[in-house]
Amino acid sequence: MGAWAELLRVSALFTVPGDALAGAAALGVGPNRGTALALGSSLCLYEAGMALNDWADRDEDAIDRPHRPIPSGRIAPRSALTAAAALTGAGLALSAAAGRRPLALATALAATVWSYDLHFKHTRGGPAAMAAARSLDVLLGAVATGTAAAAPVPPETRISGGTGERAARAATTTPTARAALPGAVVMGAHTYAVTSVSRYEAHGGSTLVPLTALAATLGLGALGALEQRTAKGSTASARLLVTALAGAYVRTAAKPFLHAALNPSPPLTQRAVGGGIRAMIPLQAALAARAGGGATALAVMALVPLARKLARKVSLT
Template sequence: MALKDLMELIRAPAVLTVLGDAIAGATAAHGRVGRSGIAASASSAGFYAAGMALNDFADADLDRIERPERPIPSGRVSSGKALGVATALTAGGLAAASSAGPRALRIARPLAACVWFYDLIGKKTALGPLSMAACRGLDVIMGAAENGWRSAVLPAGAIAGHTLTVTQVSRGEVHGTSRVAAVSAAVMAIGAASAAVVRGARSGRRGGTVGSVIGGAAFLASVLPAFVRAARDPSADNARDATRRGIRGMVPLQAAFAASHGSPGGAVFLAVIDGAGRVIGARRKQGDVT
């Protein structure tokens, strides 16, 4: 398997959008990222990449009709190799979680199961958006697990809620979405950004307030226009664009929560990640991050 094909299979640029889940959780727990937060972020990346490979394995027959350019239907990657990649990356994610600590590993196990459930079963049912949201919520909780997961309930809920509505929009990438799904995504985005800003204001730190406002504003600027366009015209093209922006917009939302919990370093790191993701996304000629 060529490296280029592997990177397309796992949607490598999109993996950047998941690193901040654990950072948002870790900073909520004790105001900094720490060693366990870094290890949890690595675990998140492994699970996300595994989920992308597993997605293409599960959708191989459908993609031959709807997305023949993808690695499996185009013949560049076999279904067996895609499943092997997903299995290896899941194992890597569990190993990284183990290095974060025993509590993180306890969250990582159901998280890994949730990823596999979504791709193999849940995606094609009414449970699809809920199971995807659960994956992202657990991802945030994993980052906080070693230092008290309850402190991360707010960012976990906001990120999970945003994921839920974006996943609903993504179901219309081929045949068009619905206005209700697009409007719901816009309303949820406003709510998620507001939660981060309110948390920053309550922190009592000027930096937390300013950082959360900047991150929240960047998040809304990234996602709201696409959701509004999809609400006005719920075509497949607009659904795909809203989904891409909804996924990439996760990073400034994560940064807003990191800042709100007193971690300017975490917020700046995520801002750099966001910038790198935008540059990579602008240069991509084919494939998608959805």
């Protein structure tokens, strides 16, 4: 079990639910059945990518990371590949239960994950592919939530010309997933920065990349806080919450990025990648709060101590 937990990097799982929840919050709709299915699909596809990643990198890891589960002999390569295929199938099945549009997005997400691990990871397109996967994950949560919110009007409320029918139709109007696009872009931008840094975690040596990631972190954090302060109709408590969450995001990612820029050694670069991964949780919470989902944001932030506790046992990278 320990070897599989290490292979699948289970401590990083806590960075996944916030994607679907932030996507749902962007629609102004509370989490529903579609959100739960999207969340389950995201978790499966994320873990499929983790298993496939180690399978694809097994020869490289035998040199740079001989302690990893596959090169150390604790997990057979065939078992890792089978797990990746099974988890991908499970993820697509869950999205199919949410509807055709969620299935289409999950299929695109799965294709992006497999393309990254098998081809793009060691190319210049690697960070862009990983960023696209995170953005698609946010949109999957939005589309699945919107699809479930657009349930047919129950027969008992169909009183011709009556208040019941009008209220039911108003409550089941399909929210557009376009509202989730800004959040998807923000998550993609942060992921691009983290993935760019991760390309140096084995050998280190880059000062410019973590410095650029630091600048991106500061920019995204400042943009989120400034946007909320100038938003019309937002309450003082909502603005304060978004500002606090944006600050938590910056604090989590900025310090390790700065350390890696000052000393681009493999250990500090790995810590920078871990900090960037952990920072996804407060960033997702900030996106949810900015959309008016204060309760959702607090629920996402509740994952932080759990992620921190598990990261002490299983490395994020």
